[in-house]
Amino acid sequence: MLQEATGFLTARQLHERLRRRGEQISLATVYRALQALTEDGHLDVTMGTAGEHRYCRCAGDGPHHHLVCRHCGHTIEIKGALLEHWASLVARQHGFTAVAHRLELEGECATCPTQG
């Protein structure tokens, strides 16, 4: 059902896509499904700068980050062991414990179909 989420989508965007494919699904159901799948760990969630949730279908194989094309939404997963190391080091230097980190990279991908 959420095979559509190959990149980062808002609930509304996913809803629109599904309806265009002919599914008669309602927005509320999309939200509920998204919620359930997120709880099960099948989806990652990030916050857009406009305050909306963005859902992404990621392999649940541990912490990673995302490189997202700002035009087409194409997403690449990044396993940033180096970053995680650096993050916990910096945090410890400042006396912080139980540190979680969140990184998002946004740019323009080389093969962006929406470039023209």
Add this chain to the structure above:
Amino acid sequence: MLQEATGFLTARQLHERLRRRGEQISLATVYRALQALTEDGHLDVTMGTAGEHRYCRCAGDGPHHHLVCRHCGHTIEIKGALLEHWASLVARQHGFTAVAHRLELEGECATCPTQG
């Protein structure tokens, strides 16, 4: 007026603080002031996981990141030259250009007043 924003605050939190100090300010005015100050570059904005904006008074001296205590909101600015380097390197490796990045570190600070 926003000297209160020593850490990350939502508009509501700031509004509450100001009212407790006796200011008869309205929520709309808080938003408007926040908006103006953000445009002027006097405030940084991040998104909380619940979808709310969080405002922070930062020196506008170039890109940096934040280490935030999840309990008291105490915030430390981090200049991550190493991270920026790594980020643009990774992005370039994947063919991305014009890459912006956003990092947030959240943990528990050593001198947290709300630990008990």
Add this chain to the structure above:
DNA sequence: TTATCTGCAAACATTTTGCAGCGAG
């Protein structure tokens, strides 16, 4: 029967905006 899933619409939270009042120039 119960349990789950669904749609619709209302509720809810955050943020923005329209209108009017007030003080400064």
Add this chain to the structure above:
DNA sequence: CTCGCTGCAAAATGTTTGCAGATAA
């Protein structure tokens, strides 16, 4: 007068929830 700042309330947007009907075990 105009201009800008303010408060109140309503609107806009994104998200959640209450209720009832359908379907499955």
